[in-house]
Structures are given as structure tokens and as C-alpha cells.
Amino acid sequence: MKTSTTVLITALGLAGALAASGANAAPNWAASPAKPVALFYPGQSSWEWALTTADHPGADKFKGGKNCFQCHDGDEKNMGALMASGKKNEPSPIPGKPGSLDAKVQFSHDADTLYVRLTFAEGAQPNAHQDPTYATKVTMILNGGGVPEANRAGCWGSCHDDSAGMASAGGSARTMYLGKTRAALSRSGGGDALKPAAALDQLKGSGYQLEYWQAHLNPGAAAVASNGVIFDKRTETKPTLVSAQASNAGGTWTVVLSRKLNAPGAIPLVAGRHYTVGFAIHSGHAAKRFHYVSFERSLVLDQGAADFVAK
Numbered sequence: 001m002k003t004s005t006t007v008l009i010t011a012l013g014l015a016g017a018l019a020a021s022g023a024n025a026a027p028n029w030a031a032s033p034a035k036p037v038a039l040f041y042p043g044q045s046s047w048e049w050a051l052t053t054a055d056h057p058g059a060d061k062f063k064g065g066k067n068c069f070q071c072h073d074g075d076e077k078n079m080g081a082l083m084a085s086g087k088k089n090e091p092s093p094i095p096g097k098p099g100s101l102d103a104k105v106q107f108s109h110d111a112d113t114l115y116v117r118l119t120f121a122e123g124a125q126p127n128a129h130q131d132p133t134y135a136t137k138v139t140m141i142l143n144g145g146g147v148p149e150a151n152r153a154g155c156w157g158s159c160h161d162d163s164a165g166m167a168s169a170g171g172s173a174r175t176m177y178l179g180k181t182r183a184a185l186s187r188s189g190g191g192d193a194l195k196p197a198a199a200l201d202q203l204k205g206s207g208y209q210l211e212y213w214q215a216h217l218n219p220g221a222a223a224v225a226s227n228g229v230i231f232d233k234r235t236e237t238k239p240t241l242v243s244a245q246a247s248n249a250g251g252t253w254t255v256v257l258s259r260k261l262n263a264p265g266a267i268p269l270v271a272g273r274h275y276t277v278g279f280a281i282h283s284g285h286a287a288k289r290f291h292y293v294s295f296e297r298s299l300v301l302d303q304g305a306a307d308f309v310a311k
């Protein structure tokens with residue numbers, strides 16, 4: 001009796017917290033099925049690494065037109081175990097770090113908002129002591145189709161060898177960026193030399209920009225949302241356009257990120273257009289490269305052929 005009262009009070013408390021955070025009417029999850037998305041530990045496997053034949057056996061075929069996920073669907077668990085162990089592309093492994101994580105992902109939309117829901121268990125995560133504030137961060141990268149490398153490689157379109165913590169960073173705090181914003185790209189990345197302003201404006205005008213949606217999480221606390229864009233660097237958008245809600249039951253997180261279909265400065269979300277998404281989860285107070293990532297997935301609204309059809 002006592003237990004069920006506690007459960008009831010907790011459930012009411014949660015509902016109250018959701019209402020207070022301004023949640024919209026619940027989306028119709030039943031209309032769009034949840035699909036498995038495997039996330040794996042990538043270490044320092046950058047865009048430049050992936051495109052270098054001497055480093056990556058898939059480099060030539062990728063350049064020839066085959067996308068990352070087409071080759072690696074089902075490999076994620078083994079890849080993650082290899083890199084989390086420090087045997088490949090990871091010079092400072094976190095002892096005991098699991099190599100992969102299985103999520104279920106679902107999209108839905110109503111008249112004015114797109115929602116994405118991720119459900120996953122983190123397993124036994126060692127504390128990396130890299131992010132003192134949040135135990136877990138859940139991120140989606142969204143591409144409106146204007147970033148060709150992200151159409152084919154998802155998050156890798158923004159993951160360069162000289163960003164903070166990567167092999168060629170040399171202590172730099174450089175964030176994620178898109179390659180075409182740089183005057184030149186080499187095996188070690190693009191450095192800090194940008195294209196002229198007019199060329200950057202033209203790239204931006206053509207939709208060459210990614211968006212990220214993020215939830216910052218601690219068990220038992222309300223989720224904190226942030227979002228932003230990735231172009232010549234990662235820039236947080238203020239005020240925040242994205243909402244986040246999360247709950248943790250017995251170690252399983254359910255996280256919902258959402259934003260208006262049309263928001264100032266954001267990629268318009270419309271039926272009939274093809275989007276690419278990629279997911280990242282930082283677990284165990286991890287930061288930067290010490291996360292789990294997915295290969296690219298396609299998304300459409302209402303109808304069309306894609307990994308996810310949001311209804």
C-alpha cells in the first residue's frame with residue numbers, strides 16, 4: 001500500500017513537472033513505430049581518418065558513393081568495443097567503458113511541432129569526470145539536405161581531426177565545424193583559415209549548415225534543453241528553440257526533444273523534404289569525443305521512403 005502511494009505521488013509529480021515545463025499535447029507516438037538505432041564509441045575516428053585509404057578500408061568505396069551506414073549496419077557493437085578498449089583510434093580509453101548502446105528512436109509531429117523520442121539503457125557507466133554538471137547528454141544532429149557530406153555520413157560531416165580532443169587538435173579548443181567553411185582541408189583537418197566572407201555567405205544561403213538539438217540530463221531532475229547550429233563552428237542558439245523532457249525508470253531513459261516546425265533561423269521542417277539525422281549520447285559524465293554515436297539515418301515527414309517517417 002505504502003509503495004503504491006509513493007509511486008502514485010511520484011507519477012503525479014512527474015506529470016506536474018512536464019506540465020510546468022510547457023509540454024505540448026502528447027504526440028501520437030502510435031502512428032510512427034520505434035526503430036532500433038545502435039550507437040557506438042568512435043574514439044578519434046574523424047572525417048579525415050574515414051576518407052584516408054591508408055587508415056580506413058572503406059575510404060575508397062565511400063568516395064565511390066557508398067554511404068557509411070550501408071557498409072556498417074550491424075557492425076556498431078564490434079566497432080564500439082574495439083575503440084572503447086583503446087585497441088584502435090583511442091589513445092586514452094576510459095577503463096570499463098561499454099563500447100555501444102542500443103536506443104529505440106521514434107519521430108512524430110503535430111500541426112506545429114516535430115518530436116523525437118529516444119529510449120535507452122546506459123548500462124554500467126564509469127564516471128569519466130569530464131562533465132561535472134550532467135551525467136548524460138542526448139543530442140540529435142539535423143541536416144536539411146544542404147550538407148552533402150552529412151547526407152552521406154551524418155555526424156561525421158562535422159567531426160574533424162583537429163577539433164578539441166581529436167588526433168590533430170594539438171590542445172586546440174576548436175569545436176565541430178563543416179569542411180567547406182575552411183580555405184583548405186588536409187588529413188589533419190581544416191585549421192582556422194576560413195573561406196572569404198562572401199563564399200561563406202553563399203554556403204549558408206544554400207543551406208550548408210547543420211542544427212543540433214540537445215538534452216542535458218541527471219536522473220530525477222528536469223531535462224535542460226539547448227540547441228544550435230554547426231557551420232564554421234558550433235554556436236548555441238539563444239533563446240533556445242528546442243524543448244526537452246526526460247524520465248529515468250530503473251536505469252532506462254526516455255527522452256523527448258522537440259521544436260516548432262518553423263522557428264526563426266532554423267531548418268524548416270516540411271512534408272516532402274528529405275532530412276538526415278544522427279544521434280549522440282554522452283554517458284557517465286563524459287564530454288567531447290567520449291560519446292556514443294550513430295551512423296546517419298534519413299527522415300521525412302508524413303510520406304516518402306526513409307528510415308523514419310514522422311506522422
Ligand code: HEC
Pocket residue numbers: 042045050056057058059061062066067068069071072078079082088153156
Ligand atoms: C565499403 C564499405 C565501407 C564504407 C562505405 C565505410 N566503411 Fe568504415 N570500415 C570498413 C571496413 C572494411 C573497416 C575495417 C573493419 C575491420 O578491420 O574489421 C572499417 C572500419 C571503420 C572504423 C573503425 C572500426 C573498425 O571496426 O575497424 C570506423 C570508425 C569506420 N569504419 C567508420 C566509417 C565511417 C564514418 C564511414 C563513412 C564516412 C565508413 N566507415 C564508411 C568499410 C566501410
